[in-house]
Amino acid sequence: MTIETTSSATPAVEAKSSTLRIAFYAVMGVVLLVLPMFSGDFYINLASQILIAAIFALSLNLLVGYGGLSSLGHASFLGLAAYFAAWFFTRGGVDHVSAAVIAILATSVVAGLFGLISLRASGLGFLMITLALSQVLWGVAFRWAAVTNGDNGLSGMTRPMPFGIDLNGAANFYWFALIIFGVSFILMAIFTESAFGSALRGTRDQPRRMAALGFDVWMIRWITFVYAGFWGGVSGLLYVYYHKYIHPTSLSITTSAEGLLSVIAGGSGTLGGPVVGSILVVMLKNYASAYIERWNMLLGFVFLFIVLVMPEGLVPGTKRLFNRFKGGAK
Numbered sequence: 545m546t547i548e549t550t551s552s553a554t555p556a557v558e559a560k561s562s563t564l565r566i567a568f569y570a571v572m573g574v575v576l577l578v579l580p581m582f583s584g585d586f587y588i589n590l591a592s593q594i595l596i597a598a599i600f601a602l603s604l605n606l607l608v609g610y611g612g613l614s615s616l617g618h619a620s621f622l623g624l625a626a627y628f629a630a631w632f633f634t635r636g637g638v639d640h641v642s643a644a645v646i647a648i649l650a651t652s653v654v655a656g657l658f659g660l661i662s663l664r665a666s667g668l669g670f671l672m673i674t675l676a677l678s679q680v681l682w683g684v685a686f687r688w689a690a691v692t693n694g695d696n697g698l699s700g701m702t703r704p705m706p707f708g709i710d711l712n713g714a715a716n717f718y719w720f721a722l723i724i725f726g727v728s729f730i731l732m733a734i735f736t737e738s739a740f741g742s743a744l745r746g747t748r749d750q751p752r753r754m755a756a757l758g759f760d761v762w763m764i765r766w767i768t769f770v771y772a773g774f775w776g777g778v779s780g781l782l783y784v785y786y787h788k789y790i791h792p793t794s795l796s797i798t799t800s801a802e803g804l805l806s807v808i809a810g811g812s813g814t815l816g817g818p819v820v821g822s823i824l825v826v827m828l829k830n831y832a833s834a835y836i837e838r839w840n841m842l843l844g845f846v847f848l849f850i851v852l853v854m855p856e857g858l859v860p861g862t863k864r865l866f867n868r869f870k871g872g873a874k
Contacts (some may be wrong), residue, residue: 566863585714592714593824595721596782599728601806601818603775608804609812610736611768612748614671616800617678621656623795624681625651626784629699631691640704648777655773657768677802685792697791701784711785721782728775733815735771744768745813803828805843809850811857820858 583591590602600622607613628647632638638646662673685692692698703711711717735741746754747761773817784790793799803823818838824846854861 549832586716588714590826590830592718592721592786593830594823595725596786597803597806597822597826598778598819599725599782600776600779600807601803601810601822602732602815603772603779603804604726605812605818606736606768606772606775607813608807609814609817610741610744610748611765613666613765614804615662615674615678615767616671616797616804617662618772618776618803619795619797619799619801620674620678620681621648621651621773622654622686622783622799623790623792624654625777625780626699626790626794627685627692629781630701630784630790633702634698634700636664640702644704644781647781648774651777651780652770652774655770655776655865656766658767658773663762663765663769675797675800678795678797682792682795682797685795691767692792695792697789699789701788701790703785717786723787724778724782728778729815729819733773737817740767742763744756805847809847809858810863811859814857814859817857817859 600618601622603619604615607615607618625647627641628650632643633640636643651723658674658677661677662670665673674714688694689696703717704709706720709716709720711720736744742756743759743764746759747764751761780794783794806825807818808819808821809824810819811817825843828839828843828846832842836842850858850861854864855862
């Protein structure tokens with residue numbers, strides 16, 4: 545009797561959860577589509593920054609939320625792709641498409657090498673190794689002035705013109721970033737919802753049991769590490785296109801920490817969580833800082849509130865409170 549009740553209730557709960565998730569994505573999609581129609585350039589540019597940050601956070605979420613591998617060095621891939629694209633375009637004399645392909649391939653190769661080193665450890669050890677590797681790249685960017693121009697950064701970058709469309713306008717660049725974001729979101733959703741994604745979650749929850757079942761835990765994590773590095777590189781391309789400039793701070797621990805905060809604040813292990821977290825962090829960084837000098841302190845208080853009230857993150861926490869409120873109303 546109990547078994548029948550449980551089995552009949554589970555599909556209903558899953559269907560309700562799926563409906564809420566679809567509704568959330570639909571609302572988010574509508575907002576993103578209509579935003580340029582009712583906003584000025586400032587808010588459109590702000591939305592473009594959010595999209596770039598969201599791709600970066602989503603890529604980091606593959607490691608943190610789905611793989612259980614907390615990283616403080618994910619800015620390596622954003623900064624590397626940006627530096628490669630800027631250097632090959634401004635000093636190598638290649639076109640935007642070739643520079644972008646070289647940047648993404650090179651970043652993915654570096655991600656593979658970093659994965660070979662980082663995945664020798666897990667937990668705190670993994671976090672410290674990724675942080676150390678990122679700091680090495682940050683130091684190289686500062687000191688190898690002949691290539692990176694040191695503290696002055698690389699300038700002279702321009703935005704590409706896909707199909708002859710000028711991306712220098714705020715609205716045009718926003719649509720470009722939105723298309724890239726949509727593709728990345730869908731492909732990362734397919735990745736996490738696939739059989740491989742299920743295996744990845746298994747290595748997060750029960751690595752020893754997965755290994756006993758014949759799964760290559762290390763290889764699953766390494767493939768995910770490279771895939772996350774790839775999308776981190778994509779966010780780096782958009783980053784350098786937006787700013788038309790790249791500086792060593794893009795490789796710093798602050799950039800990695802902001803991505804990690806976005807994932808945790810929004811809800812790790814979800815697709816909507818990093819997007820919501822990116823909105824929160826970018827809004828506080830770019831909008832609240834105009835009114836509050838120490839916006840970092842405000843971000844700390846907001847993050848503390850989230851940890852205390854919704855430790856699972858804003859998206860799962862809001863869903864939990866909504867279900868509790870709905871249940872209490874009944």
